[in-house]
Amino acid sequence: MELALEEPVSRTSRSFREEQVSRTSRSFRRDQPVAPSDFIDEGWDVSESPTYSLQVKNLSYKVAVKNNGEGPGQKILLNDICVEAFAGELLAIVGPSGSGKTTFLDALAGRIVRESLEGEILVNGHPINNSFRRISGYVMQDDALFPMLTVRETLLISARLRLPASMPLKEKKLRVDNMIAQLGLENCANTRVGNEKVRGVSGGERRRVSIGSDLIHDPAVIFLDEPTSGLDSTSALNVMQVLSRMAKTGKRTVILTIHQPSFRILETIDRVVVLGRGSVLYEGALQQLKRYFGPLGRTMPEDVNVLEFALDTIEDFQKSPAGLEPLIKLQLESRKLEVEKGEKREERKVQVGPGGASSSYPEYATSFLAQCYILTGRNLKNVLRTPELFVSRVMAMLLVAITLGTLFLNSKVSERGIRQRTGFISFTLALLIFWSMEAMAAFIEERQIFIRETSRGAYRVGAFVVAKDVTMIPLLLLLGTIFSVISYFLVDLVREAPEFFLFTFTCFLVLCTAYSYVSFVSTLVPNFAIGTSICSTTISYMFLFSGFFIERTAIPKYWIWLHYISLFKYPYEVMLQNEFGSKHFENTIWYGDVDSNTVLSNLGAGKVHIWVNLVAMLGIFVGYRLFFWFSLSFFNRSVRK
Template identity: 45%
Template sequence: MESVMKKGCEIEAKCINYKVDVEKTSHPFRIWSREEELSSPNPVDEEQKVGMVKRAKHVLKNVSCRARPWEILAIVGPSGAGKSSLLEILAGRIIPQTSNILVNQKPIDRILFKKISGYVTQKDTLFPLLTVEETLLFSARLKLKLPYSERVDKVESLIKELGLEHIAHSRIGNEKIRGISGGERRRVSIGVDVIHDPAVLLLDEPTSGLDSTSALQIIDMLKLMAEIHGRTVILSIHQPGFKIIKLFNSVLLLANGSVLHHGTTQQLQNHLVSAGLEIPMHVNIIEFAIDAVDDIRKQLPQYQYEEARNKGTLQQLFRLNKAVEGSFDEGGGFSSEWICANSRIKEIIILMERFAKSTFRTKELFAVRTLQMLIAGLVLGTIFHDLNRSITGQQERIGLFAFILTFLLSCTTEALPIFLQEREILMKEISSGSYRISSYVIANGLVFLPFLLILALLFSIPLYWLVGLTRSFSAFLYFVLIIWLVLYTANSVVACFSALASNFIIGNSVIAGVMGSFFLFSGYFISKDQIPRYWIFMHYISLFKYPFEAFMVNEFSSWKGCLGYKFGRCLMTGEDVLKGQGLGEADRWRSVMYMICFIVAYRFFSYIILRCRCSHGSLKQLLV
């Protein structure tokens, strides 16, 4: 990597062709669209077509370009020109139909290129409750193999380079949480992607949404990074100002997916003048060229950028329609095999620490949820206070158990916004190779365990003893265990469907529908014998069935006396209650085992779905 930085990276690309299939209408009930994960800011207009036949839209047409170290290449053009698509192809996010990318005149594969590059998306995907310093430190821990002292020094020097010393201990914030400004947030996003000293830095509209002063500061900072560190900076930008244009070494003008100019702004001005176009004094050259793309195409239909036209060796350097996997940087020792900076265990520890800081600072989640569980336990305990051991008490206990499960499993969406926010960050970090998806899933699952245990205790302690359930400490501990597993099962369900759903509304609706279906087939409203044969599978996969049975066994297995008499004869015992449900002492730990299996299954499903999302593939492709 050091040898790469010394001589820099010259990026060459030629004959990039990228097509996308356009459907006539979208599916109104689709909850998972892989296209949204590509985050392409080039919306494809819906085209008319016959029946359901797909039509291809040519997003990029034979695009060729070159970017040099110590320089900034700006990709400009009107909306829908293909700027962001080109950047995502260069970053390895999208695989076009034909393309070839060379680094220092040598072919390189996508995985290897991610090691020497950084890609800053248009949207700032950061944890809003972490500070600037914490954000960069976690990024350094995930991407760098350095001792603690060196890692801290590197983060401090980067903070100074980004001009963020005065807000190093301020939280990032977002639209809802007060934090740093938009320009400062954009600098943090850049810092996250340059913490590993990439030789190439790609940025998708880094000035989007910023005022002119902040935009100029961002581009000026990128210019310094290019000149000081020898980085190759490639960025897309929309309507740059006069001062910003002066910082560009070269520009690539795109229109409708085709290259209209590649060279300096002075060369662009000369071509426009030679084409008979007069540039007004108050309009900068790039804005004028974007407005005049139709005239440029008419006047210069055969124009190709001069540098590529004058170099005949490019024909020898590129091989079209062939996936090339080779080494890069003589003596650099790079291979195409992906190697993460940390072991799996270390990744899990780092991610758990980051999740814990971000999650435990969410006051709405912890304060409200904690009060909710404590108050619910107290209210239920006073409503069902001191139930007696009779047939009526037995029925009231069964009703209490059913309500507990309904309450705990129905109010499970409190973590859904957190999971959805983390998914956006996950997609970005996985694409840059910061860690493994399996490490994320494991860390995400472990970090909630202590919090859910606290909730289970706060709910169980007042409820259990006020109601007068089985007076045994072992039975109480088993009751707490079941409540804990129920909460964790619900959390796992939310994690699974948050990976599947595209937004909070869809995720909330799907989770509510699934939980309602599980409750219906739990056996409380309709017995297992009365459920139609073609629906019986729902009874066995219901999340209500096994904790309900665990409650029943824990409570009634210790009832030795008679619950009621009629004409001197015992009508029912605790054992009769369990036999009526088809339960016995053997079901005590069997139910726990099934609940753990559900937890593992939903976590595994979330892993599979996230793998599909990150690879932009289908479930069938992943399993095959």
């Protein structure tokens, strides 16, 4: 049974008073540069903030690999790691490429399945459970943010999702203002985040926004994967100074990976863990690292970056016949000596006050309905801020409707009129379904944001799905109506109100089922190119077995299942029945002695029940939405096995 995280006392810093924020904000003026040392208000009372220490005992992680045809084997990524991280400190994980830095960070942050790990990871002496992600934050290396939202909006949406529902909106906004001040983002607070396509904030500012969105809920434990990656030296230093101040002033436990920090960045780091091929080669203060390799005959020259010296030493040992064994042995002896002396570790152990009680955080800060509301609002903002995309969709639908309408203009009651109507119906379905493939690009671009947010418990997968549907369904209804209003009367289909509205509703359902199918496929593919290829192939097969090219009775039994799962079958039969089965054509002779019933029978739609087919279409839509939810829940996750 998993134990809940222990929260010693109430965290007063979680309640930001308005006067505190006002005082912090007054120290920043838009016409003056913001110094990193000013990012945190020294007046905050953090003396009663709960603190959390992490203790790693004999942690190992192995993955299965193939051994050149010799059968399955194992690769050791983490090997018997013992490390501690304390509140109020910034702990850096360093090492050469392939040393296991990110893997170790992921293991600490709960991004690797617990059953795959050997050893223990304890928080205040207790095993980690699902509540841990509520009191921790994880900042990925890539800045996955919505480019059309402003800095303030990005942080506010994160605050509304990750702060308790009981906290007033006014206080959440104050929390956002305070975070903006901490991160030095006041000058760009109302600027769009942007990306490589949309002009916005700078790379350093974008990184700080990414950090802020994952720290807005004031986590006690912060994990960051190479927060300075891709930044210039000044921006990298600013980020590290912010994190250092957060650790010391906010009594937070900050753990990050970093690659070759500069001299000035080293000043922000309290302790380091040096890894080599998954093993700990050193753990402790940077100053002690200068003399650490002395017993191995390695003396650090003056005016040399201590971590560069350590990494160079590791590389030299890796090339030697003995490999890293001397360094691993030195670390084991150092750890044993420290334990025997009882130094530092016993003194720095987090003391749990007598008033502390074991309590579990709820898995999510807000309710399902609140999450749906917030996510829907964010989706609508993104849609409204890309009017050119909306206009292009409407114009494309207008063009398609006019093209088909004028191509099959004024279909007559004749043998040719039958072919015109069936051709119009089949190509209507093809264009509507293939047109829906554009939904794939939008989701694939957003997927990394979804993974980042859900991996830290920002919202439920179901809320994401519902918000998407609430945003998209009205747009699909509008597009389906535009198409039917124009094309229906140009082709001169049955001019009766029930038939027209049924045709319009069917077009809308076609767009919904296609959108649902394409969205599901997009969760299974790594990129847009592969997704497009899969969708084009499968939709083409569905079209082939729709009943237009070959009647159902003529399809071989071993292929008939493709007919029944086709997105084309049910709307095609509905539209045929709606046109040729209409009372308007009840006694119509199309040519010779062929009446409407004969036409339907020849087209394979004589025994079709319209409402049964409509229910089937709704079932397909709901079914693929459930598949979409299932795939997001189990296949689109950041947790490794």
